Amino acid sequence: MDQDLFNTLRKIQRKPNSSQRKLADELGFSLGKLNYCLKALKQKGLVKINNFKKNKNKLSYAYILTPSGITQKTKITLNFMKIKIREYDELKKEIEENVGSNKNKTK
Secondary structure, rough: OOOHHHHHHHHHHOOOOHHHOOOHHOOOOOHHHHHHHHHHHHOOOOOOEOOOOOOOOOOOOOEEHHHHHHHHHHHHHHHHHHHHHHHHHHHHHHHHHHHHHHHHHHH
């Protein structure tokens, strides 16, 4: 899944009643880009978009993650964390090796 779609999922889960303008602003997207992301997420069945027809403000929507959306977001988050942990372990090993080789040079 594209990073922009993932970031949109995360933001929607935190703030489901945000306006498109607010979501776009917080994500650093144009309204057009956010609209594209929302449509893509809806087509994938990851987000439901509800319009409050009885509301006087006809622009009021709620963006809700579907069970599939929550599952997908969780999988992506876990994969991201696995990659970061692996990178951390590799960097830690590299630093330990460099510290060890520097000690040998100073003796």
